[in-house]
Amino acid sequence: MLNLISNAKDALIKQKKEKKQITLFVSLKNNNLHIECCDSGDGVNADIREKIFEPYFTTKSKGRGTGLGLYMSKQIIYAIFGGRLYVDAKRPSCFIISIPFGKNCKLERE
Numbered sequence: 001m002l003n004l005i006s007n008a009k010d011a012l013i014k015q016k017k018e019k020k021q022i023t024l025f026v027s028l029k030n031n032n033l034h035i036e037c038c039d040s041g042d043g044v045n046a047d048i049r050e051k052i053f054e055p056y057f058t059t060k061s062k063g064r065g066t067g068l069g070l071y072m073s074k075q076i077i078y079a080i081f082g083g084r085l086y087v088d089a090k091r092p093s094c095f096i097i098s099i100p101f102g103k104n105c106k107l108e109r110e
Contacts, residue, residue, distance in 0.1 A: 008039035043092025
């Protein structure tokens with residue numbers, strides 16, 4: 001989550017838009033914990049959407065990014081939680097984490 005928020009912050013700083021906003025949505029969908037990290041920026045261009053999860057690929061200027069953040073985030077979510085991390089095709093400024101929410105997990109509600 002911190003990596004997604006940090007990337008959104010960096011993208012918004014570069015843009016000239018007056019309203020800059022990062023929003024998190026958390027829900028349960030089809031037995032998956034569904035977390036959306038969206039920002040008010042322009043989003044990820046379709047031509048690089050698949051490349052952003054490759055190791056050492058960065059859109060940041062030299063010395064500002066290693067290109068490992070999204071790669072490692074995706075690997076951790078997949079390997080440890082059995083989930084997915086992806087960019088929403090219809091909302092290119094939204095990253096989605098989807099983690100299976102099995103019967104051994106308990107959702108506590110107040």
